[in-house]
Each structure stands twice: as structure tokens, then as C-alpha cells.
Amino acid sequence: xxxxxxxxxxxxxxxxxxxxxxxxxxxxxxxxxxxxxxxxxxxxxxxxxxxxxxxxxxxxxxxxxxxxxxxxxxxxxxxxxxxxxxxxxxxxxxxxxxxxxxxxxxxxxxxxxxxxxxxxxxxxxxxxxxxxxxxxxxxxxxxxxxxxxxxxxxxxxxxxxxxxxxxxxxxxxxxxxxxxxxxxxxxxxxxxxxxxxxxxxxxxxxxxxxxxxxxxxxxxxxxxxxxxxxxxxxxxxxxxxxxxxxxxxxxxxxxxxxxxxxxxxxxx
Amino acid sequence: xxxxxxxxxxxxxxxxxxxxxxxxxxxxxxxxxxxxxxxxxxxxxxxxxxxxxxxxxxxxxxxxxxxxxxxxxxxxxxxxxxxxxxxxxxxxxxxxxxxxxxxxxxxxxxxxxxxxxxxxxxxxxxxxxxxxxxxxxxxxxxxxxxxxxxxxxxxxxxxxxxxxxxxxxxxxxxxxxxxxxxxxxxxxxxxxxxxxxxxxxxxxxxxxxxxxxxxxxxxxxxxxxxxxxxxxxxxxxxxxxxxxxxxxxxxxxxxxxxxxxxxxxxxxxxxxxxxxxxxxxxxxxxxxxxxxxxxxxxxxxxxxxxxxxxxxxxxxxxxxxxxxxxxxxxxxxxxxxxxxxxxxxxxxxxxxxxxxxxxxxxxxxxxxxxxxxx
Numbered sequence: 125x126x127x128x129x130x131x132x133x134x135x136x137x138x139x140x141x142x143x144x145x146x147x148x149x150x151x152x153x154x155x156x157x158x159x160x161x162x163x164x165x166x167x168x169x170x171x172x173x174x175x176x177x178x179x180x181x182x183x184x185x186x187x188x189x190x191x192x193x194x195x196x197x198x199x200x201x202x203x204x205x206x207x208x209x210x211x212x213x214x215x216x217x218x219x220x221x222x223x224x225x226x227x228x229x230x231x232x233x234x235x236x237x238x239x240x241x242x243x244x245x246x247x248x249x250x251x252x253x254x255x256x257x258x259x260x261x262x263x264x265x266x267x268x269x270x271x272x273x274x275x276x277x278x279x280x281x282x283x284x285x286x287x288x289x290x291x292x293x294x295x296x297x298x299x300x301x302x303x304x305x306x307x308x309x310x311x312x313x314x315x316x317x318x319x320x321x322x323x324x325x326x327x328x329x330x331x332x333x334x335x336x337x338x339x340x341x342x343x344x345x346x347x348x349x350x351x352x353x354x355x356x357x358x359x360x361x362x363x364x365x366x367x368x369x370x371x372x373x374x375x376x377x378x379x380x381x382x383x384x385x386x387x388x389x390x391x392x
Numbered sequence: 393x394x395x396x397x398x399x400x401x402x403x404x405x406x407x408x409x410x411x412x413x414x415x416x417x418x419x420x421x422x423x424x425x426x427x428x429x430x431x432x433x434x435x436x437x438x439x440x441x442x443x444x445x446x447x448x449x450x451x452x453x454x455x456x457x458x459x460x461x462x463x464x465x466x467x468x469x470x471x472x473x474x475x476x477x478x479x480x481x482x483x484x485x486x487x488x489x490x491x492x493x494x495x496x497x498x499x500x501x502x503x504x505x506x507x508x509x510x511x512x513x514x515x516x517x518x519x520x521x522x523x524x525x526x527x528x529x530x531x532x533x534x535x536x537x538x539x540x541x542x543x544x545x546x547x548x549x550x551x552x553x554x555x556x557x558x559x560x561x562x563x564x565x566x567x568x569x570x571x572x573x574x575x576x577x578x579x580x581x582x583x584x585x586x587x588x589x590x591x592x593x594x595x596x597x598x599x600x601x602x603x604x605x606x607x608x609x610x611x612x613x614x615x616x617x618x619x620x621x622x623x624x625x626x627x628x629x630x631x632x633x634x635x636x637x638x639x640x641x642x643x644x645x646x647x648x649x650x651x652x653x654x655x656x657x658x659x660x661x662x663x664x665x666x667x668x669x670x671x672x673x674x675x676x677x678x679x680x681x682x683x684x685x686x687x688x689x690x691x692x693x694x695x696x697x698x699x700x701x702x703x704x705x706x707x708x709x710x711x712x713x714x715x716x717x718x719x720x721x722x723x724x725x726x727x728x729x730x731x732x733x734x735x736x737x738x739x740x741x742x743x744x745x746x747x748x749x750x751x752x753x754x755x756x757x758x759x760x761x762x763x764x765x766x
Binding site: 165221226227239243244248252253255256257259260262264265266267268269271273289290292312319320322323324380 | 413415417418421446447448449455475476477478479484487488491492493494495496504507618729730731732733734
């Protein structure tokens with residue numbers, strides 16, 4: 125937990141203030157505040173339909189918020205010109221819920237694309253580096269020349285992570301990365317995220333339903349409920365918050381099991 | 393930003409220093425390549441302590457320098473590195489230690505040409521077989537549901553009628569009107585030399601009643617609707633919706649294909665009729681403006697020279713064309729596999745096939761009707 129202590133004093137990497145997202149009559153967020161600090165893994169949880177993915181999409185700039193502002197690396201994304209935005213967006217890596225790999229490209233071409241376009245590598249170098257990233261994400265070597273349609277859901281997730289990591293981003297956005305993975309693969313995924321965070325100093329914005337991921341990987345947890353962030357703090361503080369939904373979430377049968385698995389001794 | 397990475401030679405050891413990051417990848421790779429070409433250094437001869445920044449791209453180059461297995465065992469030979477950096481290098485080394493690059497088979501140009509030709513011919517044959525099979529399946533399903541009004545999908549037929557028929561009406565009318573005017577101009581130009589410009593009326597009427605009305609409408613629907621059917625069903629296939637339909641105990645042919653086919657078979661005769669009318673109208677307008685044949689005179693000639701059977705010959709082809717266009721559009725939709733490229737390929741294929749079929753059948757029908765003297 126030393127990371128959290130260290131980060132609370134510094135300025136946040138991403139600052140969301142007073143964010144509102146409305147779709148017609150339907151309001152998803154109202155007056156939502158959230159910070160992401162450098163080097164932390166922030167888990168974002170909430171019931172289905174509480175707008176976790178919408179929040180992610182507004183931060184990475186895919187969705188223009190109805191109100192409020194979002195500062196990334198100290199700059200307001202909406203006030204920037206297209207080229208400045210593109211420069212900032214290159215420092216993001218995004219893993220979409222269903223992978224969103226380009227179906228007409230092989231896996232190594234998928235990962236090599238940003239390397240060729242932005243890092244200006246030549247094709248052979250980019251593809252060699254792409255194969256390393258795919259291996260790092262846990263894919264076997266022969267998968268590199270396959271097309272996304274030939275892969276299982278878990279493998280697509282891994283390839284999508286490799287593409288998100290292609291440019292060695294500073295902030296990684298993961299939308300339910302372990303959903304659809306088997307438990308062994310999910311645990312390896314959590315370890316990989318931790319290793320990468322420690323080694324590269326990544327900040328990770330992690331939308332998840334996976335309680336095991338929350339307990340093993342996250343430094344802080346933000347709970348989305350009633351159109352705003354109810355609480356964002358260390359896991360034990362969040363779990364102790366007085367709220368029906370939070371109580372059901374962390375102290376239900378699955379929550380207890382995950383907690384026990386992560387901290388077998390601490391459990392009374 | 394900061395100094396790019398470099399490799400220094402210090403007392404027989406290689407000192408790795410500076411930033412080993414993606415930004416400097418090209419320069420660093422050249423240095424590493426030069427070193428590895430001479431001889432791969434052993435891990436003991438490499439000193440990593442002075443690295444300022446390291447990311448996965450830089451780590452990949454270090455792996456090239458010392459090999460994946462040594463990198464996986466980094467804890468043994470470089471324990472002085474910070475734990476986080478060792479973790480990155482170790483993870484990368486472990487991931488790549490047993491990783492074989494994908495094997496691509498060598499190709500031979502002549503063999504490739506032959507194989508490709510064979511594939512194309514086989515594909516064409518398979519396509520025709522599938523089409524015949526699918527036509528059979530649609531007809532069987534049609535026969536099975538025809539006697540049970542409870543299983544008619546009236547709502548979806550009407551919805552398809554709206555999309556394929558009503559929405560296509562303006563474009564069909566406009567296009568046939570223009571072609572009608574063009575045919576009349578052509579006729580007027582050629583017939584003027586024989587002093588027989590009055591027969592322009594017959595030319596336009598013959599052309600549109602027997603051929604152009606139905607042909608233009610069918611080709612427009614092939615471009616407009618067959619492609620839409622393929623894209624709709626293809627997207628459903630890619631999204632596993634067709635599988636869901638099957639597991640719910642429903643028949644995709646009955647649920648999705650029949651309404652489309654029936655709607656098309658109702659639509660095309662109507663559009664053909666509209667096409668004939670507006671084509672003749674286009675011709676009449678040119679006759680009025682360029683040849684001074686009044687509308688009354690035009691209609692009188694039509695009534696005198698053109699028997700009803702020409703209209704029936706033209707109209708009789710419409711349901712057949714409609715059936716084929718709809719069936720081809722739906723079948724190509726079913727053939728779509730997961731990728732976006734596949735949706736595009738099959739949409740193209742459905743338009744090309746249905747236009748080809750329409751023109752081929754029209755040619756055969758023209759011969760047949762001529763021989764029969766209809």
C-alpha cells in the first residue's frame with residue numbers, strides 16, 4: 125500500500141471534475157469526480173449499467189461529456205486541437221471489452237500497426253517487436269500470423285492487451301480484461317498487469333467485475349453508484365463504507381471468497 | 393528528453409547505459425545488430441546497472457543481445473538491478489524462451505497460380521451447388537409454411553415491402569424515366585434517316601414493356617436490396633444471432649429468408665410496372681419536345697401497335713428475377729464469417745452474382761419468348 129501513500133500528495137495524472145453524461149432523457153453520470161494518480165492501479169466497479177464503460181470512453185475522448193471537464197496530463201482534452209489530442213492519446217493504451225482487434229489483419233499486424241504509424245519503425249522491426257508483445261501477453265509464437273476470427277475469446281483479449289501495450293503507454297485503460305478468461309489465465313493476467321506496472325511505472329484504469337482482480341491487483345478502488353463515484357479509496361476503506369450495494373458486493377459469498385484467497389491470514 | 397541509450401565497452405565488459413525506450417529503437421537496434429553479428433556476448437560480460445529508462449521495446453533489444461534464456465535467469469547474473477526492472481526482463485525472457493517464430497511455407501509462383509486457378513474453379517462450382525441447394529431449401533420451407541397461415545410472418549413481410557419496395561420507388565422511377573428519354577433520342581436519331589421517326593413510339597414501348605422495365609428494376613434492386621440482405625444477415629451471423637435463432641428452435645430460413653423473398657417477389661412486379669410507365673413517359677416527353685408527337689397521338693399509336701402480350705412477357709419475368717436476387721442476397725449473408733472483410737467480400741459477391749443471374753436469365757428468356765412467337 126506504499127504506492128497509495130506516496131501518490132496522495134502528488135497531482136493526479138487524470139482529473140475528472142463535475143462530469144455529466146446524458147443520453148436524451150437518460151442520465152448516466154451527474155457531477156462525477158475521480159482522480160487517477162501516476163503508478164497506481166485503480167479498479168472501477170459498479171453494478172451493470174452504472175456507466176463504467178461510459179466513464180472510460182469519456183476519459184479517452186471517444187465520448188464528449190454533456191458537462192464537466194477532464195484533465196489528462198494537466199491538459200483539458202476538449203480544448204486541444206486534433207494534433208495535440210492525438211499526441212496525448214498516443215500515451216494511452218486501451219483494451220476494449222471485446223478486444224476490438226482489426227479483423228482484416230493478423231495479430232502481429234494488429235500490434236505492429238501503431239508501431240509503424242506512430243513510432244515510425246520499419247515493418248520487419250515492428251512485427252518482430254509485435255511478436256514479443258504478443259508473447260508477453262501470453263500468446264504462443266504461432267498465433268502471431270493468425271487472424272482474430274481464428275482465435276478464442278481469451279486469446280483475443282490477450283492480443284488486444286498486446287496492442288494496447290504496443291507504444292508502451294503511460295496510462296492503460298482496461299475494460300473488463302479478465303471477463304471471459306479461465307481462472308488460471310485471469311490470475312496470470314493480473315500478475316502481468318502488476319509486473320508491467322512495477323517495471324514501466326504504468327497507471328492503470330481498470331474496469332472490472334472480477335473480485336479476485338480487485339484484491340490482487342488494485343491499489344485503489346472506485347465505486348460507481350447513483351450516477352457518481354460513491355467512494356474511491358483503498359480496498360479495506362471502501363469495503364468498510366456504509367452502503368447497501370458496497371456491503372452486498374464485498375461481503376457477499378463471492379466477495380468473502382476472493383478476500384480470503386488474497387489475504388488468508390487477515391481474515392478474522 | 394533524455395540521452396538515448398548506448399553500449400560502452402569498459403574493460404572487456406559491455407556497459408548498457410542511457411534510455412532504452414521505443415523512441416530510440418532504430419538507433420539502438422543498429423548497435424545491437426552490429427554487436428550480435430560479431431559474436432553474441434555472454435550475460436557475464438554485460439552490465440545493466442547504468443540504464444536510465446527501460447520499456448518493453450528496450451527490453452526486447454536487450455533480449456536480442458543476451459538471449460531469452462539468460463534474460464529469464466536475470467536474477468542470477470544481475471542481482472544488483474532494482475526488483476521491478478528485473479521483473480520486467482525476467483517476464484519478457486520467460487515469455488520468449490520457448491517462443492518459436494511462426495513458420496511460413498515457401499511459395500512457388502507457378503504452383504501458386506495453378507492452386508489459385510483450381511481454388512477459383514472449385515469455388516465457382518461450390519457456389520452454384522450451394523445456390524441450387526439453398527433455392528431448394530427455400531422452396532421446401534415455402535411449401536411447408538404456405539398451408540399454415542399461423543406461421544406467415546406478415547409483419548416482417550410488410551416491413552420488408554416498405555424497405556425494398558416503397559423506398560426504392562423514387563429511384564426506379566427516375567432512372568427508368570431517364571433511360572426512356574435516352575432510348576427515344578437514340579430512336580429519333582437513327583430513324584430520322586429513314587423518315588420513320590414516328591416509330592420511335594414503338595421502339596420505346598417495345599423496349600420498356602418487354603425488357604428494360606423489368607431489367608432496370610431488377611438490376612437496381614440487386615444493387616440496392618441484395619447487398620442490404622447480405623449485410624443484414626451477415627452482421628447477424630457475425631454476432632451469432634443466427635445461431636441463437638437455431639438454438640431457440642426456430643428456422644432462420646422461415647424467420648428471415650422467406651419474408652425477404654416474398655417481399656421481393658411482390659415488390660419487383662410493382663416496381664417493374666412503375667418502371668415501364670415512367671420509361672414510356674420519358675420517351676413520350678422526348679417525342680413531344682423533339683419530334684412534335686403529341687401525347688394523344690403517342691397514346692393512339694401505343695393502342696394501335698402494341699398488343700397486351702408484350703406487357704405480360706415483361707411482367708412475367710419479374711417474380712423469377714426477384715426470387716433469384718433475394719435468394720442470392722440471403723445466401724451470401726449466411727456465408728459471412730466473423731470478419732469485417734468477409735462482410736464486404738460477400739456483399740460484393742451477392743451484387744455481382746445477382747446482376748449476372750438477372751442478365752443471363754433475361755437473355756435466355758428473350759430467346760425463349762422469340763422462338764415461341766410471344
